[in-house]
Amino acid sequence: MSLHPAVAAVRLGVRRHLADVEPGSTVVVACSGGADSLALLAATVFEGEKAGWQVVGATVDHGLQPGSAEHAAHVVAQMATLGAGETLSARVQVDGGGLGPEAAARRARYAVLEQVAEHVGAAVILLGHTRDDQAETVLLGLTRGSGGRSIAGMRRAFDRYRRPLLDVSRDDTVTACQVQGIEFWEDPHNHDRGFTRVRVRRTVLPLLEQELGPGVATTLARTADQLRDDMDFLDDLAEADWVELRGADGSLPVDPLVGRPGPVRRRVLRLAALAAGAPSAELFHDHVLAMDSLLTDWHGQKWIDLPGHLRCARRAGRLLLLRHPEAESR
Ligand SMILES: Nc1ncnc2c1ncn2[C@@H]1O[C@H](COP(=O)(O)OP(=O)(O)OP(=O)(O)O)[C@@H](O)[C@H]1O
DSSP, X not given: OOOOHHHHHHHHHHXXXXXXXXXXXXXXXXXXXSHHHHHHHHHHXXXXXXXXXXXXXXXXXXXXXXXXXHHHHHHHHHHHHTTOSEEEEEEOOOOOTTSOHHHHHHHHHHHHHHHHHHHHTEEEEEXXXXXXXXXXXXXXXXXXXXXXXXXXXXXXXXXXXXOTTTTSOHHHHHHHHHHTTOOOOOOGGGGOTTSHHHHIIIIIHHHHHHHXXXXXXXXXXXXXXXXXXXXXXXXXXXXXXXXXXOOTTSOEEHHHHHTSOHHHHHHHHXXXXXXXXXXXXXXXXXXXXXXHHHHHSOSSOOEEEETTTEEEEEETTEEEEEEHHHHHHO
């Protein structure tokens, strides 16, 4: 019997994005019990047998809904049935810490996945994000208007995480599960139109596909790939400049910075503010533009305020990043 194209697509994603993973390595697959991550686990087990990997399935119980422990136990059983060599379930305490519930759950999940990877000595942790997740991320980023990085989408790899299914559609993961007889879970949140992402998934993207032609999700995901490459290049340039120019006190010389192209210069300023202690979640593009105005539109302004009780001031040919009390005395 010939291999179903959807199953082939998922396996190809795993083969391609884990080509450098050595025989004998341990690979953790993070499984929510949804179609994406179960299709990913099945493909990783299949490819892992050929490549000589130990495959560990891990599921995280956020404890946010009634019955979540039973759900986690069910996912563990499924992961074992699909052939994971080892299965793990971890319950986490989701503590907001100023974050929204989704972001808090995500942070707790990543922390526990890290512990799991340490525990089993894993080379990589796999996440089941698909091309459709990527397209939604790009659209959401566009509407948020927070700059190139937010429309550059998710990375295929970061730290020890990999996303092997970013070229695979959600439909293919669902079909791959169906043809392999894998029962998957439908997260009730996926139907809750209170979430912007759900409205993008269920209304905006289908409308775009209907009005502009099929393939919009693919095009958005491809655009994100190209943009991410450019962003990474500019980030690398800026990082090298920052390392070269910064003084021991974190200050920056005005003249060489003014000569740098704007996209690099503003990245250097952002790096300097972060290094001085500005919280990244609160440091917005407007703050960086205000810092930039001390370089490109300076008419004697004393300082500009930054988050994290910081001030940026221009004195004696340098940009200084100061804590508030110091700002007064220097
Ligand atoms: N409860 C869970 N346990 C283990 N892995 C999970 C769990 N929930 C999600 N994942 C992993 O994360 C992937 C993405 O899931 P989902 O899109 O629901 O999360 P998200 O909050 O958007 O994640 P991210 O912050 O990584 O974008 C899943 O395919 C799976 O690999």
